[in-house]
Amino acid sequence: MLKFTYFSMARLVFATGMWLLTAIAFAQNQVSGTVKSADGSPIPGTNVVVKGTTIGTTSGADGTYSITLRQNNATLVFSSIGFQSKEVAVGNNSTINVTLVEDVSNLQEVVVTGLASSIKRSNLANAVATLSAKDLMGTTQIQTVDNAFYGKLPGVNMNTNGGAPGGGVSIQLRGISSLVGASQPLYIIDGVYANNGVNRSGRASVTGAGAETQDDASNRISDLNPNDIENVEVLKGPSAAAIYGTRANAGVIIITTKRGSAGKTKVSFAQDYGFATPQRLFGVDNWTEAKINTFFAAARRQTELDRFRAANGQTWDYEKYFYGNTAPLSNTRLGISGGNDKTKFFISGALTDEKGIVRRTGFKRYSLRANIDHKLTNDITLSVGSNYINTNSDRGFTGNQNNSGASIGYNIAYVPNYYNLFPDESGRYPDNPYFSENPVAVTDRGINNTNVNRFIQSFNLTANLYKSEKSLLKLVGQGGLDYTQGTTFVYLPEDLQFQRAQGNPGDVIWGKTENVNTNFQTALVYNWNIGKVNLTSQAGAVRLNFREDRLLNRSRGLAGGQTNLRQGTVQEIFDQRFQTITDVGAFVQQEANWDDKIIATAGVRWDKSTLIGDADKFWAFPKASLAINIANFDFVRSSSLASVFSQIKPRVAYGQTAGVPGFGTTFTPLNSANIGGLLGSVVTTAAGNATIEPERAGELEFGLDLGLFNNRIQLEATYYDKQTRSNIQNLQLSPAVGISTIPTNLAQLQNRGVELSLGGAIVQKEKFRWSSRVLWWKNDILLTKLGIPAYNLGAFGVTLGTFLYQEGFSPTTIVGTRPARDANDTPAAEGVRTGAYILGDNQPDFQMSWSNEINFFKNFDFNMLWHWKKGGDNINLTEFLWDGGGTSPDWDDDDNGDGVPNGRQRGLAPHNGADRWVQDATYLRLREAALYYTVPSTSLNKWSNNKISRVRVGFSCQNPLTFSKYRGYDPETSTFGLQAVASGVDIAPYPTQRRFFGHLVVEF
Secondary structure (H helix, E strand, O other), rough: HHHHHHHHHHHHHHHHHHHHHHHHHHHHHHEEEEEOOOOOEEEOOOOHHHHHHHHOOEOOOOOOEEEOOOOOOOEEEEEEOOOOOEEEEEEEOOEOOOHHHHOOOOOOOEOOOOOOOEEHHHHHHOOEEEHHHHHHHOOOOOOOOOHHHHHOOOEEEEEEEEOOOOOEEEEOOOOOOOOOOOOOOEEEEEEEOOOOOOOOOOOHHHOOOOOOHHOOOHHHHHOHHHHEEEEEEEEOHHHHHHHOOOOEEOOEEEEEEOOOOOOOEEEEEEEEEEEEEEOOOOOOOOOHHOOOOOOHHHHHHHHHHHHHOOOEEEEEEEHHHHHOEEEEEEEEEEEEEEEOOOOOEEEEEEEEEEOOOOOOOEEEEEEEEEEEEOOOOOEEEEEEEEEEEEEEEEEOOOOOOOOOOOOOOHHHHOOOOOOOOOOOOOOOOOOOOOOOHHHHHHHOEEEEEEEEEEEEEEEEEEEEEEOOOEEEEEEEEEEEEEEEEEEEEEEEEEOOOOHHHOOOOOOOEEEEEEEEEEEEEEEEEEEEEEEOOOOOOOEEEEEEEEEEEEEEEEEEEOOOOOOOOOHEEEEEEEEEEEEEEEEEEEEEEEEEEEOOOEEEEEEEEEEEEEEOOOOOEEEEEEEEEEOOOOOHHHHHHHOOHHOOOOEEEEEEEEEEEEEEEOOOOOHHHHHHHEOOOOEEEOOOOOOOOOOOOEEEEEEEEEEEEEEEEEOOOOEEEEEEEEEEEEEEEEOOHHHHOOOOOEEEEEEEEEEEEEEOOOOOOOOEOOEEEEEEEEEEEEEEEEEEEOOOOEEEOOOOOOOOEEEEOOOOOOOOOOEOOOOOOOOOOOOOOOOOOOOOOEEEOOOOOEEEEEEEEEEEOOOEEEEEEEEEEOOEEEEHHHHHHHHHOOOOOOOOOOOOOOOOHHOOOOOOOOOOOOOOOOEEOOEEEEEEEEEEOOOOHHHHHHOOOOOEEEEOOOOOOOEEEEOOOOOOOOOOOOOOEEOOOOOOOEEEEEEOOOEEEEEEEEEO
16 A cells, blocks of 8 residues: 555656646747838737647737747747738747738738638639728729729729719629619628618609609718728629628628727828819800701791890800819818727728819718727627718709709700800899700709718627637627618709799608618637648528618698798608518538648528518528649649749639519509598509519639739639529519519529739839739620510610610610611511610620839839720710700711711611610720829938828829710710619719829828
8 A cells, every 4th residue: 555655656746747847848938029021110910820720829019929839840820911921930949030021912811701701812712802991092082982993893894873972883793683673782891781772862753854763862882981991802793702692692892991900009190182073075066057047947947046146156165164163172081090909999080072063062971980899808809890971962953854954964955055044133044945944043043962871880799719729619799780861852943944834833852761770690610620621610690680761752832932841732752661671591601721722611501581472481502612722732832833833723613692572572562542532542553472582693603813923923814604593574464464564583694704813013123113903804694584575674765775685685785776778677686676676785895904003212102093994885865965956066067978967867877766876885094093202201200200100192083084985974874873784874964073182191
């Protein structure tokens, strides 16, 4: 017993001694150091991880770090956004100082691949486009976020809904995803499902334009201050966006706003002053007595000759008066950021005040943001973001109308320049004898205003539940609130010319729209290692709630000078809508990364929605991807290829998404009716479909990414095939059944395209650096199945040009009438609907952009971006109006020399068809250009006694040059707003602008 006890105690003492020696050895194996950039500045927040484990730390505000190792022969991996990662073998070193090199190729940037995980771009299997804050706003001041995307994203087709202040842009990612409604992407702002809808104002009804799609309102992403954005990720197709399920058919745009970083508190002040001018003016044709005799009918000629002679040679350039103004622009921003290792903050305020080139139009935006990140414990981090925005837009009266006269472009197209429309000395406006309204009076007296208050609240909670050397389990909760309250006000006074002709002159619409979007998602993320394979597993659930409350009240027959609804003789509830939508989803995803050589991902999401016929049915949306970094294999690294190829990555991905039906598709609406003198309800002739399914899309994507000469040159090539099925179309029924239409899931669409990107750091010298990138992309659309008889829809019928919905053709195909060429003339394509000739296609042949960033003499920066859109036709009904009113600048010319002026004949003689108005909208445009000077830090320190850290001044411009043969104000216009197909219809829009700025940035 004593012997046993003796030996037992001996072993215990020995073991204890060895444990103490080991503990001392581990304690001595503590590594610390500093992480700096090439210019010697510390890099706070750098991730320092022991390779092959989950053990890690981050550098502090001064760039210092300290980490305790639990293994011999460890390798530390240093990574920070914007810098190339670096691996350092520890060996016997206790101090390791690291200098990180700027990541010119952006291969180390982190890209979202799941709802709770991310991946390095160098390992990405999808063509996810990213834009940094520098890409977005580093060149010039863009008014709205979506306007900043032009020419910077391959695979994206964009159209401006009009040049009115406050924006309004249609964005299509990889073609059309739906034949009805809008085909616009889903926006996620700091994890919040953001509202990008359009607040209906009723302007189109007051002016007689028609449907609400012609209200010419801005989409709500324009509320967001673009200077608050840190980066944007664009998931262009289902292969990348499948994890977002039923909301991702048209792609997903993920916006991340700026956060604070540990270190000294930084204060930044920026001021932009500038002006805007019209992008192009076409001028008007001068009138002569000879032209009056040619243009006007015999019964009208003497009256017009008398007016012409009474003007005594005086003329008025109405185009220049309305559109040729110079608009002042001002943007003021203040930002404060900083914090420590535990709490970080970013606070910003901004004021945008921009007038429009049309009198009494403008856009104001007030924005206040606070983003806070706080470590509750070493394992729990809470991030919150609050953003309050107020926008106020006066958009004026432009675009389409139907004889109400409340459109500047419509009116001036018919007014000869010898007639005076301006008020007399007593302030009375003369009537316009050439059209139904005096546009000067409408501009001076009419109101088209939208005021929006918006609050976006986001949160992100991350808690480490379990941690070991080889694994980490964490809980991620994310979500937020997007609350939008908009007030619209449209007013035409009772003494306007057209109003006086009405039975109840004076028209006003007051509108209130309230949108509340809430979303919450939670996920468990498990990161674990098996040898050299890093595995990330995640599973979670999502709940989305959307509520809209809209009410438009209209009053006509207003008392003099009154805008109060109760001061009208005819009052009506013009439009009312209550809608509540709930989506519920669950998802799982597995990622596997073998030593950054082979990276595979597979996952699936299940969603159900109250917008679908069976609201309790879950729909599955799988995804899978594979990327192989061939350049990381030893047989390449050890060969002569390593000096040339720094990245060789073939990739393939597949995914499915869906688009939910529009609200009310499942129900048959009721209309009020007078039944026997009593108020009742009757069923409409447009039935709902209680079995309607979501529109679903599947996409297969192939790609190859190449990096040459240490990634000095990068090439990305992608081919995709997106097949959309169950597209919703209205089936026309026999009148005998009592209803005329019912929605069906019969149609199928195909989008196939190619995206290429070639970029490089061409020159990298101390006093001269030049980086350049070329993007090229195209998309081909085909309606592979319609399921109902072919038809035409959109614009204004075959006589002016419309769109063809027929199997075997793209729905963007423009068809219409045209004069016969000869007796045997046939349609341009076999099988086209009778009476319609193919006249063009709104879809571009391809698009291309070229960006350059040049730094010279260390402190000067020059940037420019060119954008070329080849092909794509518009229906130019602006010129249709100019020709009809005799004001086209070349109306009197005779291009074909047959004695008939151009204004009476464009295209084929002797008759003109819709081919006259379908025109090629090709353009080459200098999107952005800027020159900046950064004051040397040594001079600043001397002048400011080290109180000012940075001063930057410069000049910039947006859209200063456009080269196009298109005969309209802008070749990328879209009168019908966000509609999926009917873009490229040009009807007297608000002209787009050229913008010029001077900039000052001061940082403390």
